C-alpha cells in the first residue's frame with residue numbers, strides 16, 4: 001500500500017501534504033517554512049513565513065514587510081497533520097534543519113549546513129530521521145577544510161603583511177554569515193577593521209539580536225582612507241576593485257570561499273589571495289552528518305549531486321538526486337549560499 | 338622544497354607581472370645552483386624522467402584517500418589536474434619536510450631502478466611528509482606540466498636581474514635541447530661558449546594581430562607583405578652536416594619531417610631558416626588543409642605511405658643565421674635578400690621553397706590581396722617592417738598579422754558540459770546544432786569566447802533547463818542561439834553533420850535571435866562548397 005510521502009518535491013519546492021506547507025519554496029505559496037535568510041532559501045512573496053527567532057531579523061531586513069512568525073530551536077509545533085521542529089544547522093546564525101514527522105515517519109530538510117563549530121553560529125545538531133534531504137555543494141573528496149584557526153592565522157598573516165607594506169587589505173565575502181564569521185576571526189591588534197555598507201547593515205541587524213562582533217568602522221563615501229592606515233576592509237566580492245575600493249590607494253585583495261580549494265578557480269577569482277573557508281560541509285562533514293542521522297533514504301540537492309548520490313548508493317544508502325532551481329545565482333556570488 | 342613552494346605560491350597567486358618577476362629574481366639570486374637550474378627547467382617544460390606511471394599514481398591515491406577509483410577519476414575530471422587532485426584527496430597534512438627541490442628530484446630519479454613495492458612505499462612516504470603546495474609540487478615533478486604563467490620572457494627578465502646579463506643573450510642560452518641531467522647552472526648561464534649545442538634554435542619572433550586596418554602603420558613603402566600560412570611555424574637549422582627542425586612551441590620535431598633531410602644538399606651548413614611547415618602536393622598551387630598536416634604532426638615516425646600522401650615543404654620567410662653567423666640584427670630587407678639568393682637555385686622538388694612576398698603599391702591595394710587569402714589557402718597577411726631586426730618573443734611594432742575575418746554561423750546550443758580547472762564550477766563546453774528541416778543536427782563544440790559573467794548566466798540557465806543527463810553532459814532545452822566564429826571548414830565523414838570546423842569559438846550570444854532563425858545544414862554545406 002503506497003501512502004503519500006511526508007515530503008514531496010514539486011515545481012514550487014519541497015512540499016508537505018499533511019501540513020500543507022512548503023520548505024524554502026522558490027515560488028510564492030501560502031505557507032513557507034524557511035531554513036535560513038540567504039536569498040536562495042528565503043524568497044519574497046510568501047503568504048506567511050515561519051523561521052527561527054534568530055533567522056527572522058535578517059529576513060525582515062532583506063524582504064521588508066512580511067507576515068512572519070518566529071520559533072525557538074527545538075520547540076515542537078503541530079501544523080495540520082505534521083509535527084514540525086527546527087534544529088541548528090551551523091550554517092549561519094539562525095540557520096535550521098527542519099524536522100517533519102507524520103505518523104511516526106521522520107524527515108529532515110537540512111537546508112545548508114556545516115559541522116565545524118565556528119564559535120559564532122549555533123553549532124550543528126544531528127537529528128535522527130528516516131529520510132534526510134542534504135545539500136552537496138562540496139560533495140567531492142577534493143574538498144576537505146583545514147581547521148578554522150589555521151585559516152584565521154593565514155588571513156591575519158596576510159593582513160599584517162599588507163599593513164607592513166603600506167597597503168590596504170580587501171577581503172571579499174558574502175554579506176550574511178561568511179562576512180561576520182571572518183570578522184570574528186580577525187585579530188584587531190593588527191589594525192582597524194573597515195566594512196562596506198552592504199555588510200555593515202547586516203552587522204547592525206545581527207548586533208541588535210545580541211551577537212558579538214569586533215568593532216568595525218563603516219567605510220562610507222566620506223571616510224578618508226588616510227585616517228585608517230593598516231586597515232583591512234571586508235566587503236562583498238562585487239566591490240573588490242570597484243571605484244569605491246580604488247580610492248584606498250595601494251591595496252591587495254583576497255577572496256574567501258570553499259571554491260578557493262581549487263587552484264583553477266582561485267586563479268580566476270581570487271585577486272591576490274584566495275582563502276579556503278566555507279559555511280558548507282566538506283566531504284567528510286557531509287558523510288558524518290548523513291551517518292549521524294541514521295537515515296536510509298537520502299535526497300541530494302545543490303552541487304555535485306550525481307557523483308555524491310552514486311557514492312551513497314554504493315555504500316548502502318538509498319540516495320537520489322533532487323533537481324534544484326536555485327543554484328545559478330549562488331555560484332554568482334562565489335559560493336553557494 | 339619549502340623555498341621552491343614559496344616561490345611557486347607567490348607566482349601562482351599573483352596576477353601582477355612585477356611581483357612574479359621580483360619573486361623569481363630573488364630566488365635566482367640566492368637558491369643553490371642545482372635548485373635554480375631545475376627551476377628554470379621545470380618552468381620551461383622540462384622534467385625528470387617519469388619514474389611512476391600516472392595509472393599507478395591514481396590507484397595509490399584512491400587507496401590512500403579511501404575512495405573508489407571512479408570517484409577519484411570523476412574528481413580529476415572536475416579539478417582538471419592530476420597532481421592537484423591527488424594533493425587534495427589525501428588527508429590534509431601540515432608540511433614538516435626540509436629537503437630541497439633537487440634532493441626530491443634525485444630521489445625520484447633513483448626510483449627507475451627499484452621494484453614497484455619500493456616505488457610505492459617512497460611515494461606514499463612523500464605524500465605523508467609533504468602537505469599543501471609541496472605535496473602538489475611533488476606530484477608535478479612526476480606528472481610534469483608546471484603551467485604557472487611564467488613565460489620565457491618573464492623568466493629571462495628575472496634571470497637578467499639576478500645575474501646582470503643581457504636578456505637577449507639569456508633568451509638564446511635557454512633555447513634548445515638542454516636538460517639539467519647533462520648540464521650545470523654554470524655551463525648553461527655563465528660559461529663563455531654558448532653555442533656548444535649545434536641544435537640550439539633562436540627564440541622565435543612573434544607578431545601581434547592588427548586590430549584595425551594597416552593605415553596606422555604609415556608609409557606602405559616601409560613595409561613588406563607575405564601570406565600568413567595556416568601551417569606550423571618552424572625553424573630549420575643546418576649545422577655541422579646535420580639538420581634540426583624546431584616548432585614554435587620549442588619542440589624538436591626533426592624525426593617527424595624526414596623529407597627535410599634533403600635540405601642539407603641544397604644549403605650550406607651554418608644556415609638557420611624561419612618558415613612555415615606545410616603539406617604541399619607536387620604540382621598544386623596551394624597548400625593542403627591544416628587537417629593533412631595534423632596527420633603528420635601526430636606521428637613520431639612517419640610511414641612511407643603517409644610521406645607520399647602528405648609531403649611537407651618548408652616555406653622559408655626569414656634567414657637568421659648565414660655562413661655560421663647570427664644575422665638577426667640586420668634589417669629584414671637585407672636578410673630577405675640573402676634568403677632569396679640562397680634559395681635561387683632550389684630544384685622544383687626540393688622540400689624547401691621561398692615563401693613569396695606580395696608586392697603592393699598602397700594599403701588599399703594590399704586589402705585586395707588580403708581578400709583573396711582564402712583562395713591561396715592562407716589565413717591572411719603578414720606585414721613586416723623592411724628595416725626591422727629579428728627580435729625575440731612577442732614585441733609590438735615591427736611585425737603584424739592581418740588576418741581574414743573569421744567565418745560565422747548562428748547555431749543552437751543543445752548540450753552543455755562543465756569546465757575543468759579554472760572553470761570547474763561553470764558550464765563552459767557546449768555543443769551546437771543547425772536546423773535540418775525540423776531536426777537539430779550537431780556540428781561543432783565550442784568552449785571559449787564568452788565572458789565569465791556570461792558563463793555564470795548560462796550556467797544558471799543550464800541547471801534549470803536540463804532535459805537529460807549522460808554522465809557529465811547535459812542535454813538542454815534548445816533555446817539559445819550563439820554566433821559561432823571559425824577559421825576554416827572541411828568535409829568530415831566522422832561527424833554527423835559531415836563537416837569539421839577549424840578553431841570554432843563563441844563570438845556572440847545572440848539573445849536577440851529567435852531559435853527558428855538559426856542557420857541550417859544547407860547554409861553550412863554552402864560554406865563548405867565555397868571555402869572547404
Ligand SMILES: [Zn+2]
Nearest residue numbers: 038112336337
Ligand atoms: Zn545558505
Ligand SMILES: [Zn+2]
Nearest residue numbers: 040112336337
Ligand atoms: Zn543555499
